[in-house]
Amino acid sequence: CTLFRKFKNKKDIVLSGIAQEKWRANITPELFQNVVWELQPDLEMFMTAYMDRITPDFVNLSIGLRAPQLYDETAPMIMKVPQAFISSLIEYFEKMEQLGKIGHxxxxxxAMTIFSSTFGYTFLKSSFHQELTSLDREQFIKNSVAVFLNGISER
Incomplete structure (x- = not known):
């Protein structure tokens, strides 16, 4: 009874909760500024920085925030995380092209490939822990970046 004096409904409780600092991933473009302009360490840094901030609690919360009755109001907050990652990575690739380190x-x-891989691993680890894969985070990041940079076909 007391709870609903402060909040009109469950939706208001959730929206109030996500306004609290601990429920925000705080992924901003500034998080990805620590680059050395070498693909392998930089891509590993992007993936690690994301995984440092996107905790299992945040993954579970963001799944709940996709509920139809909440989604219109929570979508802008949810979208900030991938938008910051993807736009920062696109800017990084553009700068690497300007530096002559990669082609156009x-x-x-x-960026979507790197993000999808990073998000997928984070989501699945949060959901299934070690049941799905025994790959630890560092091993996954190193292997993913190696595949991204070198491909899988024999040369």
Whole structure:
């Protein structure tokens, strides 16, 4: 009874909760500024920085925030995380091209590939822990970046 004097409904409780600092991942472009302009360590840094901030609690909360009755109001907050990661990575690839370290490519597709891999691992580890894979985070990051940079076909 007392709870609903302060909040009109469950939706208001959730929206109030996500306003608290501990429920925000705080992923901003500034998080990805520590680059050395070398693909391997930089891509590993991007993935590690994301995984440092996206905790299992945050993953579970963001799943709940996708509920139809909440989604219209929570979508902008949810979208900030991938938007910061993807836009920062696109800017990084553009700068690497300007520095002559990579050729011109579809940088948005490259960024989406790295993000999808990073998000997928984080989501699945949060959901299934060691039941799905025994790969630890560092091993996954190193292997993913190696595949991204070198491909899988024999040369």
């Amino acid at each position: 490519m579809d940088f948005e597709s490259l």
